[in-house]
Amino acid sequence: MVPGTPAPGDVWAALHSVRRSGPLVHNITNYVAMDLSANVLLAAGASPAMVHARDEAAEFAGIAGALVVNIGTLSPEWVAAMLDAATVARDRGIPWVLDPVAVGATSYRTRTASDLLALRPAVIRGNASEILALAGAAGRGKGVDSTDSSSDAVDAAGELATKTGAVVAVTGEIDVVTDGRRSVQVAGGHPLMARVTAMGCAASAVTGAFAAVVDDLFLATAAALAVLGLAGARAAVDAPGPGTLRWRLLDELHMLDEATVLEGTRIS
Amino acid sequence: MVPGTPAPGDVWAALHSVRRSGPLVHNITNYVAMDLSANVLLAAGASPAMVHARDEAAEFAGIAGALVVNIGTLSPEWVAAMLDAATVARDRGIPWVLDPVAVGATSYRTRTASDLLALRPAVIRGNASEILALAGAAGRGKGVDSTDSSSDAVDAAGELATKTGAVVAVTGEIDVVTDGRRSVQVAGGHPLMARVTAMGCAASAVTGAFAAVVDDLFLATAAALAVLGLAGARAAVDAPGPGTLRWRLLDELHMLDEATVLEGTRIS
Amino acid sequence: MVPGTPAPGDVWAALHSVRRSGPLVHNITNYVAMDLSANVLLAAGASPAMVHARDEAAEFAGIAGALVVNIGTLSPEWVAAMLDAATVARDRGIPWVLDPVAVGATSYRTRTASDLLALRPAVIRGNASEILALAGAAGRGKGVDSTDSSSDAVDAAGELATKTGAVVAVTGEIDVVTDGRRSVQVAGGHPLMARVTAMGCAASAVTGAFAAVVDDLFLATAAALAVLGLAGARAAVDAPGPGTLRWRLLDELHMLDEATVLEGTRIS
Numbered sequence: 001m002v003p004g005t006p007a008p009g010d011v012w013a014a015l016h017s018v019r020r021s022g023p024l025v026h027n028i029t030n031y032v033a034m035d036l037s038a039n040v041l042l043a044a045g046a047s048p049a050m051v052h053a054r055d056e057a058a059e060f061a062g063i064a065g066a067l068v069v070n071i072g073t074l075s076p077e078w079v080a081a082m083l084d085a086a087t088v089a090r091d092r093g094i095p096w097v098l099d100p101v102a103v104g105a106t107s108y109r110t111r112t113a114s115d116l117l118a119l120r121p122a123v124i125r126g127n128a129s130e131i132l133a134l135a136g137a138a139g140r141g142k143g144v145d146s147t148d149s150s151s152d153a154v155d156a157a158g159e160l161a162t163k164t165g166a167v168v169a170v171t172g173e174i175d176v177v178t179d180g181r182r183s184v185q186v187a188g189g190h191p192l193m194a195r196v197t198a199m200g201c202a203a204s205a206v207t208g209a210f211a212a213v214v215d216d217l218f219l220a221t222a223a224a225l226a227v228l229g230l231a232g233a234r235a236a237v238d239a240p241g242p243g244t245l246r247w248r249l250l251d252e253l254h255m256l257d258e259a260t261v262l263e264g265t266r267i268s
Numbered sequence: 269m270v271p272g273t274p275a276p277g278d279v280w281a282a283l284h285s286v287r288r289s290g291p292l293v294h295n296i297t298n299y300v301a302m303d304l305s306a307n308v309l310l311a312a313g314a315s316p317a318m319v320h321a322r323d324e325a326a327e328f329a330g331i332a333g334a335l336v337v338n339i340g341t342l343s344p345e346w347v348a349a350m351l352d353a354a355t356v357a358r359d360r361g362i363p364w365v366l367d368p369v370a371v372g373a374t375s376y377r378t379r380t381a382s383d384l385l386a387l388r389p390a391v392i393r394g395n396a397s398e399i400l401a402l403a404g405a406a407g408r409g410k411g412v413d414s415t416d417s418s419s420d421a422v423d424a425a426g427e428l429a430t431k432t433g434a435v436v437a438v439t440g441e442i443d444v445v446t447d448g449r450r451s452v453q454v455a456g457g458h459p460l461m462a463r464v465t466a467m468g469c470a471a472s473a474v475t476g477a478f479a480a481v482v483d484d485l486f487l488a489t490a491a492a493l494a495v496l497g498l499a500g501a502r503a504a505v506d507a508p509g510p511g512t513l514r515w516r517l518l519d520e521l522h523m524l525d526e527a528t529v530l531e532g533t534r535i536s
Numbered sequence: 537m538v539p540g541t542p543a544p545g546d547v548w549a550a551l552h553s554v555r556r557s558g559p560l561v562h563n564i565t566n567y568v569a570m571d572l573s574a575n576v577l578l579a580a581g582a583s584p585a586m587v588h589a590r591d592e593a594a595e596f597a598g599i600a601g602a603l604v605v606n607i608g609t610l611s612p613e614w615v616a617a618m619l620d621a622a623t624v625a626r627d628r629g630i631p632w633v634l635d636p637v638a639v640g641a642t643s644y645r646t647r648t649a650s651d652l653l654a655l656r657p658a659v660i661r662g663n664a665s666e667i668l669a670l671a672g673a674a675g676r677g678k679g680v681d682s683t684d685s686s687s688d689a690v691d692a693a694g695e696l697a698t699k700t701g702a703v704v705a706v707t708g709e710i711d712v713v714t715d716g717r718r719s720v721q722v723a724g725g726h727p728l729m730a731r732v733t734a735m736g737c738a739a740s741a742v743t744g745a746f747a748a749v750v751d752d753l754f755l756a757t758a759a760a761l762a763v764l765g766l767a768g769a770r771a772a773v774d775a776p777g778p779g780t781l782r783w784r785l786l787d788e789l790h791m792l793d794e795a796t797v798l799e800g801t802r803i804s
Contacts (some may be wrong), residue, residue, distance in 0.1 A: 020617065030572045032586050034300045038465035043510050046466065049370065050300050053342045056374035063373070077343065101584065105599070106592035141730035195790065196583065204557045241787030242579050251509030254463065302568045306733035311778050316733065317638065318568050324642035331641070345611065457779045519777030522731065 004182040006222045008265035012258050013212045014223035019045030023065035023212035025205065028052045030072025030101065036246070037068075040202040043253040044067050044227070046209035059082035061088040065212030067096035067120070068205050071103070071112055072198075079112050086119040094120035095211040095220075098166075100202035104210035106135030112123055117164060123211055123221050124160065125169040125204045127151035135160040151176075158183065165219045171203055175225045179218045186222055187266035188229025190236035196246045203228050230264045231256060272450040274490045276533035280484045280526050282491035291333035291480035293473065296320045296350050298340025298369065303470035304514070305336075308470040311521040312495070322443030325349035333480030335364035335475050337389070339371070339380055340466075347380050355388040363390035363479040363488075366434075367472035372401030391479055391489050392428065393437040393472045396421035403428040419444075424479040426451065435485045439471055443493045447486045451486035454490055455534035456497025458504035464514045471496050490535055495518060498532045499524060538717040542758045544801035548758035548794050550750045555581030557750035561741065564588045564618050566637065568801075569737035572782070576738040579789040581765070582745035590678030593617035597624040597632075601748030604741050605657070606636035607648055608734075615648050622655040631658035631747040631756075634702075640669030653700060659747060659757050660696065660739045661705040671696040674769035685724055687712075694719065703753045705801035707739055711761045715754045722758055723802035724765025726772035732782045741763050766800045767792060787792025 024047045027038055032049040034050050042050035051060040054077055061067050067089045069082045091094040100123035113134060117124075126134065128148035135156035154176050157168040161180035170176045175186040208223040208236045212219035235248035292315045297305055302318050305358035309316035319328040322345055335357045337350045355415045357364040366389035371381040381402060385392075385430065398471050403424035422444050425436040429448035438444045441455040475492040484489035503516035544627035565573055570586050587596040590613055597603050603625045605618045619679045625632040634657035637647040648671060653660075662670065664684035671692035673734035690712050693704040697716035706712045711722040727734045743760040750756035 030586070031299055031567055032574050035303055035465065035571055038300050039514075040505065042463045042465055049373075050341055051374075052299070053376060054345070055344065056342065059374045059376070073586055074592065076589070076591065102587075105585075106595045108589060108592040108595070170445040191672075195578045197571065197578055232649075241790035242575065243783030243786030243790075246575075246786075247511030247515055247783055250511030250514075251507075254509035254511075299567055303571055303733065306568050307745060307778065307782075308731055310731045317641075318609055318641075319638075321612070323612065324610065324644040327642045327644070482581070515779030515783055518779030518782075519775075522777035522779075 005184050006219045006267050008262045010219055011226050011265045012261040013222040014210050014220060015227050015256065015261060016210050017213040021213050022047050023209055024049060024063065024214060025066050025068060025069045025071070025208045026051060026061055026064035026085065027205060028057065028078065028085060028200055029068060029070035029205065031197035033070060033072055036198045036202045037205035039250055041205050041209055041237045043145055043250040045207055048205070050080050052078050054081045054084060058084040058088045061094065063228065064094060066096060066208040068099065068208040069116060070099035070101055070201050070204060071097060071109060071126050072101040072201060074107065074112060075107065084114060086116060086121070090119050095217060097121060097123040097125060097204050097208045097211060100124065100126050100203055101201070103130050103223060119146065121166050122165070122217050123167045123169065123207055125171060125207055127200060128170055128172055130170065131160065131170045132156045140225050150185035167221045169207070169221050169225060171225065173199055175229065177218065177222045177225065182218055184222055184267050186229060188226060189232045192236050192239060192242055192245050193232045195242040226265050226267055227253070227256065227261070230261065273452050274487045274535050276530045278487055278531040279494050279533045281490040282478050282488060283495050283524065283529060285495040286477050287532060290315050291477055292317060292331065293334050293336060293476045293480060294319060294329055294332035294353065295338070295473060296325065296346065296353060297336060297338035297469060297473065301340055301466035302306060302337060304466045304470045305473035307518055308521065309473050309477055311476055312474055316473070320346050320349050322349045322352060326352040326356045329353035329362065330360060332362060333361060334476040336367065336368035336476040337384060338469050338472060339370055339377060339473040340369035340469060342376060342380060343428045351383060351387065354384060354389070357388050360431045363485060365389060365391040365472050365476045365479060367469055368392065368394050368398050368402050369469070370397065371398050388432065389434050389473055390485050391435045391437065392432070392437060393475055394437055395468060396440055397436045399428065401489065407500050435489045435495060437475070437489050439468055439493065441499065445486065445490045445493065450486055452490055452535050454493045454497060456494060457500045459503050459514050460507060460510055461500045463510040494533050494535055495521070495524065495529070537798055540563050541720050542755045545757055547759040547762050547801045548797040550746050550756060551763050551792065551797060554745050554750040557749050558583050559745055560599065561602050561604060561744045561748060562587060562597055562600035563604045563606070563741060564593065564614065564621060565604060565737060565741065567607035568586065569601060569606060569608055569734035572715065572734045573741035574740045574784055577741050577745055579786040580742055580745055584741070587693050588614050588617050590617045590620060594620040594624045597630065598623035598628060598786045600630060602744040603630060603632035604635065604744040605632060605652060606637055606737050606740060607645060608658045608737060610644065610648060613631065619651060622652060622657070622778065626655050631753060633657060633661060633740050633744045633747060635737055636660065636662050636666050636670050637737070639666050656700065657702050658753050659703045659705065659743055660700070660709060661743055663736060664706055664708055667704065667706045670691045677687040688790040703757045705743070705757050705761060707761065711765065713754065713758045713761065718754055720758055722765060724762060725768045728772050728775060728778055728781050729768045731778040762801050762803055763789070763797070765794065766797065783796070
């Protein structure tokens with residue numbers, strides 16, 4: 001095991017800390033993702049808020065434990081609020097997570113992601129196509145679903161981490177987390193999760209909750225993905241389809257106990 | 269029992285009236301709450317509509333049986349539409365419900381809630397932190413989840429009701445409903461309901477449906493909360509987590525029959 | 537059987553084609569419908585994207601397999617984006633579906649629907665009240681739920697199809713699909729589906745997915761409605777309420793196999 005690899009006990013400690021602290025997570029996320037993100041955060045023990053008006057986003061970011069900015073559904077007003085809120089987060093040392101949904105699909109998205117990147121997100125989470133596009137490599141994404149595999153994006157993720165100072169997570173069949181020096185793989189989840197909308201966005205939201213309470217953001221990110229993957233894998237057992245998976249995931253996340261996390265964490 | 273306390277038979281009559289009339293409930297509510305609010309209204313027998321454009325909100329309010337204004341996710345255009353629609357509702361005697369989500373958390377929210385309050389909502393529903401903040405007391409809310417208990421807010425609710433002429437509901441472990449003269453407690457629900465996003469918003473939406481068909485708004489509000497609490501408590505039986513609770517709540521609300529309501533109503 | 541009536545084998549071939557191609561479906565749809573629409577599209581095998589900013593809607597429409605425009609929740613910016621995207625779709629021969637939610641309820645809605653109609657949608661799907669209103673007949677709709685039956689709207693649908701060149705679908709207890717020359721009835725579904733919000737919007741979204749991969753849009757529309765109705769009817773078996781129905785619908789849609797489609801399709 002690579003030195004610095006989070007142990008199952010670290011993952012449990014991180015989840016326990018989220019539950020105990022109930023961190024306020026400020027989300028500026030897309031319309032499709034709001035419901036699942038809020039419910040996943042509540043099931044994980046955090047306290048979600050969705051605040052995007054330019055008149056209040058910056059003020060609200062200042063009282064949050066973490067900020068999650070997801071560019072899934074954009075508009076000029078929202079982009080302005082994202083930049084305002086991210087600036088406050090950066091200036092005050094509040095960790096903020098960038099989810100560059102479908103970056104590369106339109107020039108507006110690419111420009112917005114680039115402007116946000118300049119505000120130094122603490123964590124970046126995307127699928128392989130998005131991370132490749134963000135790193136300037138040749139993403140071949142179509143819309144929001146990845147057409148590249150995580151492993152293709154590993155090099156791009158490392159470069160992106162080194163260049164930006166962020167922890168970068170590429171999620172897919174196997175998740176990869178890197179800070180440019182350390183790099184781990186997080187196994188878990190289930191293919192059916194890709195048939196539930198906004199599951200990747202929910203992963204970003206949960207990462208925000210963990211980043212709010214765990215100082216080591218590399219650990220926070222790996223732990224968040226491990227926990228969500230574990231809940232998803234358990235939810236998928238005998239699930240006939242994505243409808244069942246979605247609600248069971250929330251139940252499993254709510255019920256995860258120490259033994260299950262210690263036994264089920266797969267970080268290497 | 270205090271005179272004027274709604275009896276179980278009143279609660280059932282109110283639910284039956286919602287189902288028979290299928291009132292059109294106009295919601296200007298936050299993005300996170302729209303799905304659950306619409307589904308709870310449909311499960312209760314009402315007909316929900318979400319209409320927030322300034323070009324049509326006022327016109328639409330005029331054809332609705334009730335209006336629900338929820339400030340969860342704000343923007344200048346929406347605030348203008350909220351004020352337009354509430355003005356129409358007030359002028360035409362259409363009952364309207366104010367849900368002051370996270371009032372006190374930012375100055376924009378506090379200002380907006382104050383402007384809406386001046387348009388004389390028929391009912392105000394919030395958690396303890398929100399009612400305290402709205403009444404000018406020292407709310408200690410963080411985001412949308414209450415950090416105060418309902419009982420702390422009882423005095424504030426009474427003052428708010430007297431000052432505004434509205435029925436005020438403080439929801440939490442025990443709900444309190446007051447019109448400044450009468451005051452009742454509504455028991456029911458389950459702690460797991462707080463782990464499902466927008467459950468409070470859904471309570472406001474259902475209150476709108478009951479206010480559309482029951483003239484006595486004190487009764488309408490207590491009955492709406494009793495019905496939702498009863499459905500929630502039944503949904504929580506053996507529920508492993510919030511995922512299950514959410515869909516079962518809709519089933520239970522849809523299935524509630526006279527015997528169950530008469531037996532399960534807890535208003536005192 | 538009328539010549540040109542889609543056979544069960546055609547319906548299965550169409551669903552199989554959606555699953556194999558995973559078409560990118562660009563939705564500009566209302567806030568309430570986004571979650572269910574995206575999940576229904578994923579369960580059907582398509583790849584949904586929700587993109588509504590004026591800065592990117594037209595560009596995105598150009599890379600999509602189909603466009604779905606739903607006027608459920610309007611704002612001036614969105615209407616502009618809808619018109620931009622529909623223009624691109626029309627000019628490039630990308631099939632686009634119009635869902636005229638609650639047209640007739642406000643003048644803003646009626647005006648917007650009329651502007652969109654001028655951009656020649658390939659398919660129009662609405663409930664009876666909406667189709668009557670769109671055809672200029674006397675819709676008596678209240679909000680988004682139909683107060684007319686499908687059969688009342690059959691003549692209006694035929695006229696609308698002839699006038700616009702679109703395939704027109706009127707959904708309700710029995711769905712009717714016509715292109716002005718051919719006309720079929722699609723049986724299936726369950727009354728409980730009307731107690732789940734945005735089910736009609738989801739039908740429009742699925743129609744978009746089928747229109748992206750089946751050249752004959754009359755067949756594509758009938759097949760989409762047959763598939764959704766079949767999944768809904770199966771989901772409703774022993775369902776205690778709308779909560780259960782909603783998630784089971786996604787499971788059933790995901791699981792539909794050839795034998796079930798061949799046996800369960802009811803187009804006449």
